[in-house]
Amino acid sequence: MTLLEIRDLKVSYGEREVVHGVNLSVGAGCRTALVGESGSGKSVTARAVLQLDVAASLSGSVSLKGQELVGAKASELRSVRGSRVGLVFQDPLTSLNPVMTIGWQIMQPLVIRGVKKKEARERGIALLARLGVKDASRRFDDYPHQFSGGMRQRVVIAIAVIAEPELLIADEPTTALDVRVQAQVLDLLHEVAVERGMAVLLITHDLGVVAGFADDVVVMRHGRIVETAPVAQLFADPQHPYTKGLLGAVPRLDRDPAQRLVSVEEIEAVAG
Amino acid sequence: MNVARYVARRLLLSGVVFFGLVVLAFVLVTVLPGDPARAAAGRNATAAQVAEARERLGLDDPVLVQFWHYLTNVLQGDLGNSVFTHRAVLADIADVLPSSLELVAAAMLINIVIGVPLGVLAAYRRGRTLDVMARIVALLGATMPVFWLGLLLQLVLSSRLGLFPLYGQLGFGERVPDITGVITIDALLSGDPALFSSALAHLILPALTLAASFIAVIARTVRSSMITSLDADYVTLARATGAGELRVVVRHALRNALVPMSTILGMQLGWMLGVTVLVESTFSRQGIGAYMVDAVLQNDLYAVIGSILVIGVVFIVTNLVVDLVQLWINPRLRDGLAPARPAAPEAVR
Incomplete structure (x- = not known):
């Protein structure tokens, strides 16, 4: 069953169109990776779902289980945000409010939906513990600066999933973390998504991240989608020259070390 | 303990600033024209009487000894005597200071009630009509000389329209x-509502005049820090x-903007006390500003310097209070991670 259906989505900033008619769908409970270089329009596409950027103007269709979001009223969008679609950003340092306790921020999505403080607190602590924060009940009233980067990103994930959304949009959730922590956070995201039957739209420029995580991969370039395929198929038999180029740019242990990686210029030349 | 160390540091710094203030005051006493011995002995004193006063005041002692006497006197609350009222300067100031604090408190209230929402709205609607309007209003308030604005308000609102009392x-x-x-x-304690409303009516215009130039500054400060917060990922x-x-605007953005805002408000409180010099004269109010103006006109050296010292102490105390408030509103400070005082944004004069 399709959860998120994006049809012919165009996004412009003023006169400049940056996403030119994208089609994309995410099935319920599926993990889809949206891949591309910086500036390919992948973040803009994903963020168009929640319409948090007031400067962007949208056309086309974004529907969540049949509910059309493009042109929806502010109140409709607000009821979608958090409770049906959660969001995780790249940098956990700037994603958390520095003057509020992490507990307050985790409880917020529940509190604004009328859940009692006491219950929200219990659920928040349980979730934080599930996400691997040790001593969750004691650390609940700490401030963001008292946490490390990886722990902060767990807090951000807790905020995004506490109201049990059907879809989580994770915009480069591990890019700002160091490599060891990256894998932990991705695994955790994977586990939580499976446990809750939550679909994930993972935005990344890192194909290495995609392989173990996603069911489907969507490759974007210059504001257009160039290839959509199940993850195994994409890695085994990439169709589009650009995808081949991208895969060639990933460093691998089993490749002849004397051979140079494919450069962006070479990808550009092949893909046209 | 980080917090205890922070507080101790602030207290120590306040002490250093106070010492600097006393040094400055002492230098003023020594170098300003006018002979304290002559002033103390009286206008018609003979040369012998002046010499006797000089002896009594210790003015023949070495400068350092004189300073030591001055410092110990100040610490004991002895700021010298006024040659005009023939009373201790501190007693004079204690009589007039509450009136100035009342004026400053009222102006601060107006400043916050108008300036903060103006800054928030300007940031929220940046680049739009409301932002531009707020900027123009703020600029007008900031550039208008205080005494002139006071006269203008008196002329229009009191004299022509009769909305407020003219002065007093x-x-x-x-x-x-x-x-x-x-x-x-x-007036409130006296239980007479008419008396209270009269006192309040007399307070509004001077407070508005005093607040006008400060509203612009706080509005710009709030605007720039609100823009930073509103653009933040969180x-x-x-x-x-x-x-x-x-x-989003109040609990997230404004809550973060409170840190730079409180710094500026603290400084403004001290400045306001200085600006009362202009406002109290214009509106014939009692207060430390008016007292200072009289003291200057009468060459009443100790009264002038005493007033400066007292205003300086109020300034030091408000800044100390702001430092402690920041400890409360900025959790990073408690762990010693943030700079002790965030750099003031561009709008500070």
Whole structure:
């Protein structure tokens, strides 16, 4: 069953169109990776779902289980945000409010939906513990600066999933973390998504991240989608020259070390 | 303990600033024209009487000894005597200071009630009509000389329209019991509503005049720090959780903007006390500003310097209070991670 259906989505900033008619769908409970270089329009596409950027103007269709979001009223969008679609950003340092306790921020999505403080607190602590924060009940009233980067990103994930959304949009959730922590956070995201039957739209420029995580991969370039395929198929038999180029740019242990990686210029030349 | 160390550091710094203030005051006493011995002995004193006063005041002692005497006197609350009122300067100031604090408190209230929302709205609607309007209003308030604005308000609102009393602190023949020295509070305590509303009416115009130039500064400060907060990822993420705009603006953005805001408000409180010099004269109010103006005109050296010292002490105390408030509103400070005082944004004069 399709959860998120994006049809012919165009996004412009003023006169400049940056996403030119994208089609994309995410099935319920599926993990889809949206891949591309910086500036390919992948973040803009994903963020168009929640319409948090007031400067962007949208056309086309974004529907969540049949509910059309493009042109929806502010109140409709607000009821979608958090409770049906959660969001995780790249940098956990700037994603958390520095003057509020992490507990307050985790409880917020529940509190604004009328859940009692006491219950929200219990659920928040349980979730934080599930996400691997040790001593969750004691650390609940700490401030963001008292946490490390990886722990902060767990807090951000807790905020995004506490109201049990059907879809989580994770915009480069591990890019700002160091490599060891990256894998932990991705695994955790994977586990939580499976446990809750939550679909994930993972935005990344890192194909290495995609392989173990996603069911489907969507490759974007210059504001257009160039290839959509199940993850195994994409890695085994990439169709589009650009995808081949991208895969060639990933460093691998089993490749002849004397051979140079494919450069962006070479990808550009092949893909046209 | 980080907090204890921070507080100790602030207290120590306040002490250093106070010492600097006393040094400055002492230098002023020594170098300013006018002979304290002559002033103390009186206008018609003979040369012998002046010499006797000089001896009595210790003015023949070495400078360092004189400074030591001055410092110990100040620490004991002895700021010298006024040659005009023939009373201790501190007693004079204690009589007039409550009235100035009342004026400053009222102006600060107006400053916050108008300036902060103006800055928030300007940031929220940046680049739009409301932002431009707010900037123009703020600029007008900031660039208008205080005494001139005071006269203008008196002319239009009092003299022409009769909305407010022209000057003074109470109507003709009205009196309040001397309880706190703050006229509005004393009027309230007297239990006479008419008296209270009269005291309040007399307070509004001077407070508005005093606040005008400060509103612009706080509005610009709030605007620039609100723009930073509103653009921050945590604000976008708060929206992404479904939080309403009011919650996003107040609980997330404004809560963060409080840190630079409190720094500026603290400084403004001290400046305001200085600006009372202009406002109290314009509106014929009692207060430390008016007292200082009289003292200057009468060459009353100790009164002038005493007033400066007292204003300086109020400044030091408010800044100390701001430092402690920051400890409360900025959790990073408690762990010693943030700079002790965030750099003031561009709008500071």
